[in-house]
Amino acid sequence: MKKRVLFVCLGNICRSPAAEGVFLHLLEQSQACDRFVVDSAGTGSWHVGKAADARMRAAASRRGIHLASKARQLERADLNRFDHILTMDASNLSQVQALVQEAGGSSVARIEPLLSYRSRFDLSEVPDPYYGGAEGFEHVLDLLEDACSGLLQAIDDETPSAAADQASSGTLWRNRSTRA
Ligand code: 4NP
Numbered sequence: 001m002k003k004r005v006l007f008v009c010l011g012n013i014c015r016s017p018a019a020e021g022v023f024l025h026l027l028e029q030s031q032a033c034d035r036f037v038v039d040s041a042g043t044g045s046w047h048v049g050k051a052a053d054a055r056m057r058a059a060a061s062r063r064g065i066h067l068a069s070k071a072r073q074l075e076r077a078d079l080n081r082f083d084h085i086l087t088m089d090a091s092n093l094s095q096v097q098a099l100v101q102e103a104g105g106s107s108v109a110r111i112e113p114l115l116s117y118r119s120r121f122d123l124s125e126v127p128d129p130y131y132g133g134a135e136g137f138e139h140v141l142d143l144l145e146d147a148c149s150g151l152l153q154a155i156d157d158e159t160p161s162a163a164a165d166q167a168s169s170g171t172l173w174r175n176r177s178t179r180a
Contacts, residue, residue, distance in 0.1 A: 003155055004037040006082040007114065008092050012042030012071035015088045015126050015140055017052040019114060021060055021067040022144040026152050039082070041074040043095040048073055053130070059137040063145075074099065079107035086114035086151065089125040115143065117150030 005023065009016035020040040027033045042048075051057070052067040060067050078085070079100060085107075087093040093113055100107050115124050126143050129136035 002035055002037050004082040005084045006078055007040040007086050008043065008074055008096060009088040010042055010044050010092060010128065011047045012040055013047045013050055013053045014056050014130050016040035016042065017067050017069045018056050018060055018140060019144045019148060020069055021065045023148045025065045026148055040069055041072050041078060043074050043092055045073045047071040055134065055137050059141055063141060076103050079103055079109050082109045085109040085111045088114060114147045117154060118143065118147040119150055120146045
């Protein structure tokens with residue numbers, strides 16, 4: 001069964017579409033595209049339907065990464081449509097957790113900060129580059145490449161039996177610290 005991964009930020013025009021593109025690029029490099037469904041969404045609705053920010057597209061393109069997604073808003077169904085929801089900052093995480101509460105308090109998706117998978121950087125949030133300069137977009141891509149690599153490794157390390165247990169029980173993903 002394919003793993004379903006959703007990246008979430010505020011506007012879905014800078015960080016989460018870049019995370020989606022970086023993760024897809026890693027999948028292409030490891031010939032793993034057919035094992036995943038990858039998407040991104042924003043907690044806000046201002047930019048729905050828009051392509052990713054031109055500055056982010058240009059920065060990603062210089063690394064050979066094509067950002068093709070169009071912005072959409074996170075919706076309640078996403079909580080059960082994806083196995084993993086990765087948020088960019090503490091505000092996104094709170095918004096997704098609030099949506100879980102509205103939906104009755106549980107989700108199929110395991111919801112966690114993307115940077116919990118980082119290894120090279122000592123940061124817990126992906127900063128919003130929207131109002132800053134070009135270097136902010138490069139920094140975001142550096143963070144995303146680091147964390148997405150760790151995320152892919154972690155998902156690959158999940159045992160098929162653990163994933164099947166989760167699917168059949170309908171419970172939340174176990175806390176990362178308790179994962180086998
Ligand atoms: P993102 O960045 O959450 O990484 O897509 C933003 C883009 C636009 C706005 C805020 C954040 N905005 O306020 O329009």
